[in-house]
Amino acid sequence: xxxxxxxxxxxxxxxxxxxxxxxxxxxxxxxxxxxxxxxxxxxxxxxxxxxxxxxxxxxxxxxxxxxxxxxxxxxxxxxxxxxxxxxxxxxxxxxxxxxxxxxxxxxxxxxxxxxxxxxxxxxxxxxxxxxxxxxxxxxxxxxxxxxxxxxxxxxxxxxxxxxxxxxxxxxxxxxxxxxxxxxxxxxxxxxxxxxxxxxxxxxxxxxxxxxxxxxxxxxxxxxxxxxxxxxxxxxxxxxxxxxxxxxxxxxxxxxxxxxxxxxxxxxxxxxxxxxxxxxxxxxxxxxxxxxxxxxxxxxxxxxxxxxxxxxxxxxxxxxxxxxxxxxxxxxxxxxxxxxxxxxxxxxxxxxxxxxxxxxxxxxxxxxxxxxxxxxxxxxxxxxxxxxxxxxxxxxxxxxxxxxxxxxxxxxxxxxxxxxxxxxxxxxxxxxxxxxxxxxxxxxxxxxxxx
Ligand code: TRP
Numbered sequence: 544x545x546x547x548x549x550x551x552x553x554x555x556x557x558x559x560x561x562x563x564x565x566x567x568x569x570x571x572x573x574x575x576x577x578x579x580x581x582x583x584x585x586x587x588x589x590x591x592x593x594x595x596x597x598x599x600x601x602x603x604x605x606x607x608x609x610x611x612x613x614x615x616x617x618x619x620x621x622x623x624x625x626x627x628x629x630x631x632x633x634x635x636x637x638x639x640x641x642x643x644x645x646x647x648x649x650x651x652x653x654x655x656x657x658x659x660x661x662x663x664x665x666x667x668x669x670x671x672x673x674x675x676x677x678x679x680x681x682x683x684x685x686x687x688x689x690x691x692x693x694x695x696x697x698x699x700x701x702x703x704x705x706x707x708x709x710x711x712x713x714x715x716x717x718x719x720x721x722x723x724x725x726x727x728x729x730x731x732x733x734x735x736x737x738x739x740x741x742x743x744x745x746x747x748x749x750x751x752x753x754x755x756x757x758x759x760x761x762x763x764x765x766x767x768x769x770x771x772x773x774x775x776x777x778x779x780x781x782x783x784x785x786x787x788x789x790x791x792x793x794x795x796x797x798x799x800x801x802x803x804x805x806x807x808x809x810x811x812x813x814x815x816x817x818x819x820x821x822x823x824x825x826x827x828x829x830x831x832x833x834x835x836x837x838x839x840x841x842x843x844x845x846x847x848x849x850x851x852x853x854x855x856x857x858x859x860x861x862x863x864x865x866x867x868x869x870x871x872x873x874x875x876x877x878x879x880x881x882x883x884x885x886x887x888x889x890x891x892x893x894x895x896x897x898x899x900x901x902x903x904x905x906x907x908x909x910x911x912x913x914x915x916x917x918x919x920x921x922x923x924x925x926x927x928x929x930x931x932x933x934x935x936x937x938x939x940x941x942x943x944x945x946x947x948x949x950x951x952x953x954x955x956x957x958x959x960x961x962x963x964x965x966x967x968x969x970x971x972x973x974x975x976x977x978x979x980x981x982x983x984x985x986x987x988x989x990x991x992x993x
Contacts, residue, residue: 554792557784558800559719563865564780565805566726568654569773571859572834574809575816577769579827582757583749586766587813589758593770594802597980600972601938602776602798604945607957608636609785610794615876616640616779619786629948636940640779641873643933645893646925647778648870649900652703653908653922655863656695657835658856660685665853670839678843682836686910693905699860700898703867707875708890722861729858730808733815733851740845741818749821750813764987767980768930773805777934777941780869783876794958795965808862815855834859871897939981946974 578586611626612619617637624633664670664681673681685691738746771777788794816834819841820827842852871893878889906914907922914921945954951970959966 554789554797556716556720557788557792558797559723560716560865560869561775561781561784561797561801562804563719563723563862564775564784564869565773565801565866566808567775567862567866568651568658568859569769569866570805570809571812571862572654574769574773575813576828576833577765578750578813579820579833581762581765582754584751584753585755585758586762587750587810588753589763590766590770590809591806593767593980594774594806595799596972597767597938597977598770598774598776599795599798599802600969600977601771601942602774602781602801603794603958603969604941604973605776605779605781606785606788606794606798607945607954608941609782610788610790611953611957612782613786615786615880616782616873617877618880619782623949627949627953629944633940633944633948636937636944637779637782637873639933639937640777640782641877643778643929643937644780644870644873645897646900647929648703648867649897650904650922650925651863651867651870652700652897653692653696653901653904655699655860655867656692656697657685658859658863659699660691660695661835661839661856662853662860664839665849665856668849670843670852671849673839673843678836678839681839683910685835686908689905689909689911692909693902696901696905697898699863699867700894700901702864703871704890704894706864706868707871707894708887710886719865722865726858726861726865727808729854730811730815733855733858734811736845736847736851737815737818740822741841742821743818745821746814746817749817749827750810760987764984767984768935771934771938772930773809774802775866775869777937778870778929779873779937783873784869786876795969935981935984939978942973942977942981946970946978 574590578590580586608623609616609619612622614622615637617634617640620634620637621631624631661670669681670678737743775781785794788797816838817827819825819838820833823841823844825833825841838855839852842848842855845851871890874893874897875886875889878884878893879886882889884892903914903921904925907920916924919927954970955962955966958969
């Protein structure tokens with residue numbers, strides 16, 4: 544139960560934890576790749592617009608529901624719906640979150656496991672002087688070994704379980720207050736190195752000079768989805784974290800800080816990665832391979848490359864860990880609350896199940912024995928269902944519930960007691976702008992209407 548004994552000890556810790564959740568593989572690995580595919584500057588601009596116009600209002604609503612409910616996502620929704628005299632069916636927001644986050648974590652942990660593998664490779668000096676061929680072979684060797692991928696996935700999941708199992712004060716706070724500052728320092732050092740060693744001019748013009756002719760309806764919707772994923776909204780993670788937020792914390796202010804930090808890290812990641820990509824003639828849109836396969840080659844050719852490379856993969860692992868914590872938390876909060884299982888045990892049970900489901904993702908990437916279901920890998924199905932259905936629907940329901948079904952008095956109390964401009968802007972966005980925009984993304988994914 545999210546009673547006072549497990550509240551965040553301070554506002555700062557909550558902000559750190561939420562930033563930790565938002566900043567992850569989505570920013571450092573996925574954002575540059577999607578920006579590359581989406582044509583650079585124009586995608587970046589639209590993405591930033593969506594973060595602040597849609598992501599932030601929905602995040603405020605999600606945090607509000609959690610703080611109002613004071614429990615795990617499903618139970619919080621049960622409580623708030625009852626308080627507001629609404630149907631118990633609204634619990635679906637909590638349930639889709641718990642289940643969605645569980646499935647996202649199952650593959651997130653596998654990708655994070657790859658990162659751990661590269662930390663190990665960097666630490667043992669295996670990346671020193673690596674060539675393009677050697678690097679390709681190394682990545683291939685990883686994909687050829689389901690056992691190795693499973694071990695790395697298991698290791699990452701075990702660390703996540705350990706941190707979540709120790710609880711808000713014992714685990715999350717230590718992780719976020721110590722790891723987040725390290726992450727920022729590493730990233731900034733990385734950007735400075737990269738701008739000096741790589742092709743800074745090309746990278747900056749790629750990221751910041753928009754070419755709107757490259758934008759399509761699909762890219763716009765892609766940017767909307769990426770904004771959601773990157774901010775960790777729509778799957779109950781912020782609902783779970785919201786239940787730990789002290790009453791005197793301003794949710795709009797927090798959401799803006801979280802979103803700014805998240806966007807900042809995405810941009811910094813772009814500035815760390817693209818100068819290298821351009822200087823070494825790498826492919827902007829090479830997907831999962833971009834970081835794992837080609838960056839070590841670039842690192843190997845640079846002065847201080849081995850330090851550089853090791854720092855990069857450590858940074859990525861830390862970022863992934865503070866995100867995976869928030870993906871396990873909704874389920875653990877629920878198990879603890881409904882089954883009365885102690886937090887540590889809940890984390891082991893939830894993480895253990897998630898580990899087993901993650902093996903499906905291992906065999907999705909394995910270039911030895913691989914599994915397909917209905918023509919797609921299990922990973923493709925999980926990714927498609929969570930990103931394209933569960934998250935936009937979750938965000939849409941959160942916006943509709945907060946904007947239309949909650950009493951104005953309640954939302955005023957939670958969001959902005961003065962009922963001033965901040966409240967009015969938020970209320971308008973969550974009532975009109977967010978539902979319309981989210982309906983569009985949902986319709987696009989469901990029926991390919993554009
Ligand atoms: N935002 C994280 C990232 O960018 C991923 C993540 C963590 C997430 N928790 C979430 C995504 C909850 C959606 C919902 O890597």
